[in-house]
Amino acid sequence: MEIAAATEGSAPVAKTGALIVGAGPTGLTLACELARRGAPFRIVAAAGGPSTTAKAGQLHSRTLEVLEDMGALEGAEELGVRVYGMTVYAEGRRVLHSGHDDLDAPYPYELACGQDRIERLLLDLLSRLGSRVEWHSRLETIAPDGGGALATLAGAHGASRRIRARWVIGCDGARSTVRELTGGRLERAACPEEWLVGEVRLDWQQPPDEQYAFLSEEGGFAALTCQPLPQERWRLTASLPPAHRTPGHREPDPSLAGLRELFERTGATAGRLSDLSGVTIHRVARRTVERRVAGPLILAGDAAHLTSPLGGVGMNNGIQDAHNLGWKLALALEGVAGPELIDSYAAERQAIVRRPLSTSNRSHVLRSLRRPLAGELRGRLPGFLAHFDHITDRSYRDQAQISSGYRDSPIVGEEAGAPLPRAGPSDHGSQLAAWTSFARGPRAGDRAPDSPEIREGDGGPRRLFEVLAGSEHALLMFLGCEQPHAQTLATATAIARRVGDGYGSRVTAHLVVPAGRPVAGYDWPGPVILDPTEALHNRYGARGECLVLIRPDGYIGFRAQPPSFQALSRHLSGIFAPMAIVSS
Numbered sequence: 001m002e003i004a005a006a007t008e009g010s011a012p013v014a015k016t017g018a019l020i021v022g023a024g025p026t027g028l029t030l031a032c033e034l035a036r037r038g039a040p041f042r043i044v045a046a047a048g049g050p051s052t053t054a055k056a057g058q059l060h061s062r063t064l065e066v067l068e069d070m071g072a073l074e075g076a077e078e079l080g081v082r083v084y085g086m087t088v089y090a091e092g093r094r095v096l097h098s099g100h101d102d103l104d105a106p107y108p109y110e111l112a113c114g115q116d117r118i119e120r121l122l123l124d125l126l127s128r129l130g131s132r133v134e135w136h137s138r139l140e141t142i143a144p145d146g147g148g149a150l151a152t153l154a155g156a157h158g159a160s161r162r163i164r165a166r167w168v169i170g171c172d173g174a175r176s177t178v179r180e181l182t183g184g185r186l187e188r189a190a191c192p193e194e195w196l197v198g199e200v201r202l203d204w205q206q207p208p209d210e211q212y213a214f215l216s217e218e219g220g221f222a223a224l225t226c227q228p229l230p231q232e233r234w235r236l237t238a239s240l241p242p243a244h245r246t247p248g249h250r251e252p253d254p255s256l257a258g259l260r261e262l263f264e265r266t267g268a269t270a271g272r273l274s275d276l277s278g279v280t281i282h283r284v285a286r287r288t289v290e291r292r293v294a295g296p297l298i299l300a301g302d303a304a305h306l307t308s309p310l311g312g313v314g315m316n317n318g319i320q321d322a323h324n325l326g327w328k329l330a331l332a333l334e335g336v337a338g339p340e341l342i343d344s345y346a347a348e349r350q351a352i353v354r355r356p357l358s359t360s361n362r363s364h365v366l367r368s369l370r371r372p373l374a375g376e377l378r379g380r381l382p383g384f385l386a387h388f389d390h391i392t393d394r395s396y397r398d399q400a401q402i403s404s405g406y407r408d409s410p411i412v413g414e415e416a417g418a419p420l421p422r423a424g425p426s427d428h429g430s431q432l433a434a435w436t437s438f439a440r441g442p443r444a445g446d447r448a449p450d451s452p453e454i455r456e457g458d459g460g461p462r463r464l465f466e467v468l469a470g471s472e473h474a475l476l477m478f479l480g481c482e483q484p485h486a487q488t489l490a491t492a493t494a495i496a497r498r499v500g501d502g503y504g505s506r507v508t509a510h511l512v513v514p515a516g517r518p519v520a521g522y523d524w525p526g527p528v529i530l531d532p533t534e535a536l537h538n539r540y541g542a543r544g545e546c547l548v549l550i551r552p553d554g555y556i557g558f559r560a561q562p563p564s565f566q567a568l569s570r571h572l573s574g575i576f577a578p579m580a581i582v583s584s
């Protein structure tokens with residue numbers, strides 16, 4: 001991406017730190033993340049207001065966690081329908097069921113509530129945070145301006161104004177003007193797909209807590225998915241890949257009669273369709289921009305990556321892009337992080353969206369079939385289900401801790417000692433147990449898992465995510481369950497104090513105390529998390545004393561066993577510029 005040469009203009013110039021172009025789910029999430037950190041920004045949108053149609057339908061489990069962290073989830077549960085899994089029918093016979101019930105997460109389901117409602121939730125949050133969207137503001141040009149960019153915007157009546165910003169973030173959707181103006185290109189797609197999307201009222205026997213897919217090869221391959229929406233409505237998505245058209249095989253008819261025919265052709269169980277709305281035909285391919293960050297320009301959401309509507313990942317990707325970028329951009333705007341931190345946004349999120357659709361679950365899918373499939377359907381089923389690998393691919397979910405992580409990121413790391421000390425008296429059994437536990441725990445770059453039943457002081461049981469919601473970097477100083485209390489406590493408090501002295505409120509250290517230890521009276525002024533069932537220690541592979549640094553976006557940035565201040569500060573020096581350090 002490059003910015004074209006500056007042109008003269010007479011419109012007045014305003015100044016800001018970050019100019020967010022676009023107020024869909026991506027731009028609104030980013031705005032909330034900057035607003036809650038007090039970072040200087042403006043958010044503009046060509047539209048006159050938020051979406052009024054459902055568009056993307058479902059919030060995935062990880063996105064629900066993100067919204068909880070942001071404080072935007074309150075009220076969302078009432079707006080939506082919980083979807084616990086997916087059942088697949090082939091030629092009218094039930095062949096596969098895959099559910100979220102084994103998901104190790106606080107939200108073991110998807111929430112179907114429609115993009116319009118999600119945008120309103122985010123707008124409400126933004127307003128509570130004291131900011132607002134400047135609607136009717138269309139970006140027209142961008143020019144280089146010192147270290148930043150100068151944007152020209154057209155208002156509702158054509159009035160032009162200019163905004164100078166250190167960063168311009170294009171959250172302006174699939175037809176991104178920021179991307180176009182700066183010559184950013186989407187990588188060429190191998191095979192575009194065509195999807196018919198519409199909403200109907202559907203009276204049938206299927207419970208509305210699952211989504212259903214109906215596949216058929218009679219008269220050519222056809223796929224129809226039915227996803228529940230609130231108020232007894234359903235989202236229908238039908239596919240007809242162009243590569244598979246035969247002369248007698250026409251496009252899906254976007255009328256109610258056409259959908260009824262498709263419903264019957266795919267062998268969908270008896271149902272009555274009525275009240276059709278919002279029918280669109282999407283011709284999309286999974287495409288990604290070559291570069292997300294170029295100087296002061298950043299792309300996020302649909303502007304950076306296009307995907308098919310089938311698996312419902314477009315909006316979820318956009319919200320997670322913005323959650324990854326928000327804390328980094330806030331630090332950069334404050335001047336306490338360099339551009340390398342912004343570059344890590346590009347590296348981390350590109351790796352996620354470039355991850356090939358999973359075909360590794362092909363044999364698993366075919367093995368899980370309740371009935372054997374023959375012919376073309378057998379060949380096509382794994383590819384179709386790859387769009388839903390957040391539901392169907394267990395190995396992907398297990399390995400990735402319900403969401404893709406950032407293990408290969410340039411800004412995550414870990415240090416582990418030897419399984420046994422070289423010399424000196426020690427209990428080798430407990431040392432080995434501690435080392436093994438750490439080796440099996442979630443790794444740097446993984447999503448930091450939740451854990452129930454922890455306590456703070458005299459308070460009742462809480463989840464870790466509740467304790468950490470909205471926090472910046474959180475350092476968990478695990479005392480471990482295997483070593484003497486006095487020794488591990490002394491090490492943990494010494495490191496926690498040095499972190500507090502060095503990084504102030506940018507990194508909050510928590511002592512994590514296992515069962516059988518005092519619940520109060522610690523010579524440590526910071527937060528203490530009691531772990532009476534040791535579930536938190538076990539979940540983090542912390543049978544032995546260790547430290548785990550959780551980033552503001554809920555991923556493990558660094559971990560070390562045994563805990564070491566030197567190792568931690570080496571890591572933090574790659575995140576924060578020297579001026580972020582309070583004192584040495």
Ligand SMILES: Cc1cc2nc3c(=O)[nH]c(=O)nc-3n(C[C@H](O)[C@H](O)[C@H](O)COP(=O)(O)OP(=O)(O)OC[C@H]3O[C@@H](n4cnc5c(N)ncnc54)[C@H](O)[C@@H]3O)c2cc1C
Nearest residue numbers: 022023024025026046047139172173177301302312313314
């Ligand atoms: C009919 C329909 C159905 C869909 N169904 C699904 C689905 O089932 N599942 C799924 O995952 N996804 C679906 N999508 C895609 C999903 O809506 C997107 O992935 C999601 O909206 C991306 O969010 P975003 O914030 O990145 O971009 P958008 O939501 O597209 O927001 C773009 C924003 O940029 C603004 N903008 C655009 N140009 C300019 C400019 N020049 N200057 C200033 N502002 C500008 C717009 O006003 C808007 O505020 C559907 C989309 C449509 C249209």
